Amino acid sequence: xxxxxxxxxxxxxxxxxxxxPSMHNVAANIHKISISYSAxxxxxxxxxxxxxxxxxxxxxxxNVTVPHKTAVIPYLDEISPEARQIGAVNTxxxxxxKLVGSNTDMYGFITAIKENGGVDPGGKRIFVYGAGGAARAxxxxxxxxxxxxxxxxxxxxxxxVSLAVEVIQSEPETNLKAIGFGSNKLFDSLSMADIIxxxxxxxxxxxxxxxxxxxxxxxxxxxVDIVYRPLITPLLARAREDGAKTLDxxxxxxxxGASSFRLWTGKSFPVDKAREVLLTKL
Ligand code: ATR
Numbered sequence: 001x002x003x004x005x006x007x008x009x010x011x012x013x014x015x016x017x018x019x020x021p022s023m024h025n026v027a028a029n030i031h032k033i034s035i036s037y038s039a040x041x042x043x044x045x046x047x048x049x050x051x052x053x054x055x056x057x058x059x060x061x062x063n064v065t066v067p068h069k070t071a072v073i074p075y076l077d078e079i080s081p082e083a084r085q086i087g088a089v090n091t092x093x094x095x096x097x098k099l100v101g102s103n104t105d106m107y108g109f110i111t112a113i114k115e116n117g118g119v120d121p122g123g124k125r126i127f128v129y130g131a132g133g134a135a136r137a138x139x140x141x142x143x144x145x146x147x148x149x150x151x152x153x154x155x156x157x158x159x160x161v162s163l164a165v166e167v168i169q170s171e172p173e174t175n176l177k178a179i180g181f182g183s184n185k186l187f188d189s190l191s192m193a194d195i196i197x198x199x200x201x202x203x204x205x206x207x208x209x210x211x212x213x214x215x216x217x218x219x220x221x222x223x224v225d226i227v228y229r230p231l232i233t234p235l236l237a238r239a240r241e242d243g244a245k246t247l248d249x250x251x252x253x254x255x256x257g258a259s260s261f262r263l264w265t266g267k268s269f270p271v272d273k274a275r276e277v278l279l280t281k282l
Contacts (some may be wrong), residue, residue: 011064108256130199131159143171217244
């Protein structure tokens, strides 16, 4: 009898162009383990039924993506401390009869910055654009790495303020600031930053260009985009022109997937091989 493949997948809406199945299949092939990783398009009103389906069908693990990362929390049996703090689950693992929610986005982002961006965020000044779900993982991760200062800028300033106030409670050693996107402090915060992160899902073309055209980057800065389609976003292209170092969003995606894969299988993840394959699929 052949061994039952590990049943894995991803829940999101829409789910059309996900790279996750390719990435996990690369890893499974290298380890010669049998997996079946499916993409499930789950409408928000069907999320509870989808989680019940995972229980009923004994699915071994799933990734959770936009827009379900927060909404899924009440349907799970256990939530890891990190996921609880960030308020978002991107990985569900079966532990016997229990479904456990974790967050590997924070690990993915921090690992990408350190290993692929070549910068340790500890002691650094950082500018984060965005205060939504993705930005929460980014800001908590940077604060836990003991960044010296994090300025959060957001179109809706009140969301930047609440995130900053919340993070200060658990990470008091980092100096948290919040500004609106139109603030006159924007220029100074950006030019003083060692690391600049776009943590919004904006493709950044169009009307809400980030940052405004008058601002220049410099060669001591690392500019990071969590967007990976296109791989070189307009922000990264501009940063390169100005001589700054850049880090694309594909690295974060791969490292969060690597951490999910390890949770499900206990095995290592071929990060470079996964990137090689995903670059052909963008
Ligand atoms: P995600 O999980 O991808 O972070 P989200 O929680 O909905 O999604 O957050 C989206 C982020 O992108 C927010 O910071 C949002 O700004 P607001 O809080 O002001 O909504 C930002 N964002 C989305 N569209 C934007 C736009 N057109 N201009 C500026 N910021 C935008």
